[in-house]
Amino acid sequence: MKLNKTLTALAVSASFGLSGQAFALGTGAGTDITNTVTLGYTVNTVEQTDLTQNATFKVDTKVDFNITNDETETVKVTPKGVNYISTYTVTSTSNDALGFNLSTADLATGTQDFLTGTVEDNIQLNASLSIFVEEGTNAGYQSGEDTAVNITGLAADDSVKVYVIVTTPIADTLVDGDIASIALTASARQSDGSAIPDHNDDAFDPITKQYVVATASLTENTAFEVGTAKFTDPDDATNSDKFTIDVTVINDPMCDAGLTSASTADYSAGNCPNNTVVNNTYKPKAIPGAMVKYTLKAKNSGSAAATAVSFVQDLADIGDADSDTSLDLVQNSLDNVSVTFTGAGNDTDNSTANVLTVDVDSFAKDDVITITFTAIVE
Template sequence: MKRTKQMLGATSAIALVALSSSPALAAGTSAGDKITNNVSVSFDVGNITQTAVTASDEFTVDRKVNVTVTVDQATVSVTPGQNKAVLAFEVTNLSNDTLDYQLSALADAANPAGLTILGIYLDANKDGILDQAEIDAGPITYLDDMTEDEMRQVLVVADIGLNAANTSEFDVVLSADARAASGSAASPGAALLNSTDANTAGVDTVLADGAGDRDNAGEGDFSARGTYAVSAADVTVSKTSRIISDPINSTTNPKAIPGAVVEYCIVVSNASGGATATGIDVTDALPADVTYDSSFGIFVNGDATCANGTNGLTATPPTAAFADPNVTADLSDIGSAQSRSVYFRVTIN
């Protein structure tokens, strides 16, 4: 079946809305179509027009195999411990025939440890999100019966290790390898090879694909790379103490003797370049040889200096409590290069 330029233009416009990118066009007339060309020759003899002579030629259009794979978002930000992180890819059949495509998703050999690829899923609604219906449908290994110019979006799904370091990257390459249309959802068709002999009367095959990330031109496949970029909080904690007073020296050069008051300062910091740390819970288990000073209370969200850090803070806000032997406090979010602190006092028994 021939496709006119007008029809191809309409297809292009529709795909532009769906993908927000300019799609390539398929290779024209469909494989297997018959192209017939008739010729007629008229002539005169003795000024009398004779019966025209005619001839006809017919040939079959061969299969031109071409496919492209593109990544929807080249770099996707992930966090350590994230499950089912998604890289979205588009596979477009630019061939002039309906084909199957075998899929594979491979982690780059240079990746650090911490990536587990769970599988490839069909993104049925092409929204780049793995929803429950797509999870229930299960992972796929190939795309069945892709028609000319058809694009399908697939999702590479992976778990990110909890110990993945901030700014580390995990590269994944998705490949789509052309197969003959099997006509069955049970398995893809046979691999396609170049027809290198003289053109036949049937449908020959020409592999016309370009070179992708991990493949060469003219091999019937194409690949593209996506990257998981780890954005982690680089959190550290420190704890210091200072003697406030003792029963003998009061506040003048006090010593750590029984009855002395000791102030603890806990500082939680996030290094420069780290992702914002949220849901920060501090738990400090007091040893048996000190007694919590309820008259002083707990000061939360001070600075990192541990000197006069209680200024402007409220003692024992709703986010802090003491339940023997634990002092607990919830801190506000800590962004890159920020610190939060907790102050409380005890008496040495």
């Protein structure tokens, strides 16, 4: 009975307190969390020595991260060009250092996700793609520094830039506006790049750092869009394949007995001065000694400006279509060159008596050029 009374007194007078309690939210993986419980009590109004008990466990790793595409629009590429870069950011939202294996894929044609919307993928890029990870010494891709192809040791809440680079020339068969969608996939690994042990379905182990995989891998798309100059017929929207060159006969010896390569008169509408031989309605024909007028027209209907543009025509290259040796135009008879250019770039006539050469330093989108010159038929 005495024992029972003592126990009763103990139970009634006892009080419990918690001290040193910690919470693991945001705590680094592998951290030991120790919770201490203190039991304080009195017996028959006499305070007794407190009792304490500890419980310790390790904080586990939550595998979580995200990828964002740093681009604000499609990455413009040029046929035959190389070393085009699309930049991503990989951010760890884990509580532990992680690594990531990286890979790319040229997606199938069709509607593909891109940034906040979609793009219409209509081509395969058919070029080699390489992945490099920012090393950190200098911002932006540096070929001598950024050589890692996978991510290792990315600290909790840290981020790193990843570059997807076109490393072989773009095919010159691609045309303005073509789009290729490219996917970057990051697969989570341990900090050293080794595989993550997936403990999601394992029982809790208080003495072992376990891995809880919230995000195993993520894929984010980028888009490479062909942007180039495209020279078309400015007068015919349906003729979108090439610029145009037309030829007319504006004078001949029947019409003008004094015709030379320097003549500037145009009698294509009639009213020849030599009306004792021909009447006023005679139209010049392409007979030997006639003057022909060439008119070249071109519009840049592409999305990119062209630079160092040069229009060249050598009279020696204008020959009988049925013969490699016969020349149809008199050599050194090129004359009356006229250039009309709508753009802000500088156009220069560098022609000689035998070779038409018109150079334009900058030929912007929607700029139009018209070039005319004359020559004498052999």
